[in-house]
Amino acid sequence: MIVVELRKLFRRPRTWATIAVLNALPVLVAVLLVLTDLAPRPGEGPVFLSAVFINPALFALAALAIVLPLFLPIAVAVVAGDAVAGEAQAGTLRYLLARPAGRTRLLVAKLVAVLAFVLVTVVIVAVVGYFVGTTLIEPQPVVGGGTSVSGTSLTQQELVQRALMAIGYVALSMLGVAAFGLFFSTLTDSPLGATMGALAVLVASSLLFTLDAASPIAPYLPTRYWLSFVDFFRDPILWRDITRGIALQGVYVGVLLAAAWANFTTKDITS
Amino acid sequence: MTSVITTRALVKRYGALRAVDGIDLDVRAGDVYGFLGANGSGKTTTVRMLLGLVLPTSGEIELLGGRMPRAGRRVLPRVGALIEAPASYGHLSGRENLALLDASGPAGPWRTRKHRIAEVLEQVGLAGVGRRPVKAYSLGMRQRLGLAGALLRRPELLVLDEPTNGLDPQGITEIRNLLLELHRAGTTVFLSSHLLAEVEQLCTRVGVLDRGRLVLQEELATLTAPTGATVVQTPTPDRVRQALDGRVTAIDGERVVVRGADPAEVNRLLVSAGIPVTGLALQRPTLEQVVLAAAGPSTDRVEASR
Known part of the structure; x- marks a missing residue:
């Protein structure tokens, strides 16, 4: 069942189109950087962008930081929102369930497929960023800069380790988006509605985050700790927000998936 | 005779509306059962309940000896279904669609999959369709593909909702002959339709649904017996x-x-x-006369309440 869902997802032209579009923005940024030679100064602009002239390989992380606030969540919300509602709209859901695929099994397979999409997308963005960075950008000696956000320099091995952890953290944050998408996807027969629902939650969360009056609930907003993956590149690693972020996403994912399961297994399929 | 579909006091309520209102279906092995009713009389809801898609409000369903929806995993692989319109993934070919559907559930061994797919495509007349994506199929071809999906595991019971929808007259005759052939080979067919002529030509037993109630369930030969x-x-x-x-x-x-x-x-x-x-x-009374006598006016009509 999981293999079937993966085949469906990755044989779909739309999946690859989404990933391609997702990579276009970091590539554009890299080209502009090279053409203008105007890197933001340390502490300004998107994180890591200031450091890419010291170590072009860091552009992999800069690329993630560029797509994380908006592009990546949209892509994940589209795929997750489409998971069940897309089948319902196409009418294939009734045939799958009469086959019988089993409602719980289908939901688990969909979740795994979305998770695979998240991982593949994050890794592709990082890899494309790495190659774009190392081929386009020439390293320059910059006074007063370092590869860590704290200003010190990290060894190559440390960088790789921390980059992998950061990728894992970003993937977990996206799993939170996927859980919202999947939950809404079991509520409606319209994939667009499910995607919009998940995005509305994220937009609301980002907006409330900037509002002082919302500070009592700020620690519980799903997007609150998204950018904490930067903390992996402080020297030493600043674990506080990272662990909170992991716990928060864990709770969201657990509750939403339980709700999605409860709804989907007791639902009348009338599509 | 063994019973293939039995329902007892089956009810489905949507709010105040009783879409299916206490029906007792009895379909026996070897029947070609015509399930007749106007649009909106509850046919589709009943079919969906039989297949475990819609959960009954109350009542029991027994399908091939198993209590639905709980026994779905055990009995549904032995049932082939065409539920309302056919549906498939448009960007994939018919063959790939069948392979995905077959791999999505139990009792569809991959060793025989290729062979079974070739066989059913031959049966429904799509053997030469090649690698064309389903979105380039005509309505009739999609209907044939849907039927192929239902036949993929050589089911004991076929549940078909309007199977000749979208087919031209030649196609209808072809599908009718295919169904009769399957029936001769021992398949029980449950045919839900509002096309009386189709049911009259195919079926051995008839059930008539009117506003969620089963108003008639009888052998076709008895219903259309000479009047003297x-x-x-x-x-x-x-x-x-x-x-x-x-x-x-x-x-x-x-x-x-x-x-x-x-x-x-x-x-x-x-x-x-x-x-x-x-x-x-x-x-002899025609089936049309029998059905009209048993059922009330069309349920599409919405009269002002007095």
Whole structure:
């Protein structure tokens, strides 16, 4: 069942189109950087962008930081929102369930497929960023800069380790988006509605985050700790927000998936 | 005879509306069961409950000896279904669609998959369709593909909702012959339709649904049994009335209904009286008359409440 869902997802032209579009923005940024030679100064602009002239390989992380606030969540919300509602709209859901695929099994397979999409997308963005960075950008000696956000320099091995952890953290944050998408996807027969629902939650969360009056609930907003993956590149690693972020996403994912399961297994399929 | 589908007091309520209102279906092995009803009478809801898609409000469903929806995983692989319109992934070919559907559930071994797919495509007349994506199929081809999906595991029971929808007359005949052939090979067919002619040509048993209630469930042969009257076609109906005084029950143009279940005897009387007879037959009610008598007006009509 999981293999079937993966085949469906990755044989779909739309999946690859989404990933391609997702990579276009970091590539554009890299080209502009090279053409203008105007890197933001340390502490300004998107994180890591200031450091890419010291170590072009860091552009992999800069690329993630560029797509994380908006592009990546949209892509994940589209795929997750489409998971069940897309089948319902196409009418294939009734045939799958009469086959019988089993409602719980289908939901688990969909979740795994979305998770695979998240991982593949994050890794592709990082890899494309790495190659774009190392081929386009020439390293320059910059006074007063370092590869860590704290200003010190990290060894190559440390960088790789921390980059992998950061990728894992970003993937977990996206799993939170996927859980919202999947939950809404079991509520409606319209994939667009499910995607919009998940995005509305994220937009609301980002907006409330900037509002002082919302500070009592700020620690519980799903997007609150998204950018904490930067903390992996402080020297030493600043674990506080990272662990909170992991716990928060864990709770969201657990509750939403339980709700999605409860709804989907007791639902009348009338599509 | 073993029972294939049995429901007891099956009810599905949507808010205040009772879409299915206490029906007791009884479909036996070897039947071609025609499930008739106007649009909105609850046919589709019933079919969906049989397949575990819609959960009943109350009542029991037994499908191939298992209680639905709990036994779905065990019994549904032995059921082939076409539920309303066919559906497939448009960007994939028919063959790939069938392979994905087959891999999505139990009892579809991958070793025989390729062979089974080739076989059912041959059966429904899509053997030469090649790698074309389904989005380039015509409606009739999609219907055939849907039927192929239902036949993929050589099911004991076929549940078909309007299977000839979108087919041209040749296609309808072809599918009808295919269903009859499958039936001869031992498949039980549950055919939900509002096309009376289709049901009359195919089915051995009929159930009629009206506003969520099963108003009729009987062998087709019993329903359309001779009424004990003879229908005479003649250009001179008035002379028939004179010759067979008291036995004529109705005259409709050149069509005269005469009491008496022996057309030969009626014919002899008329011919000896010198009355020209152009046609002679036992009177049988049509399925249409039976259904209209059993069911009320169309459920599409929404009358103002008084």
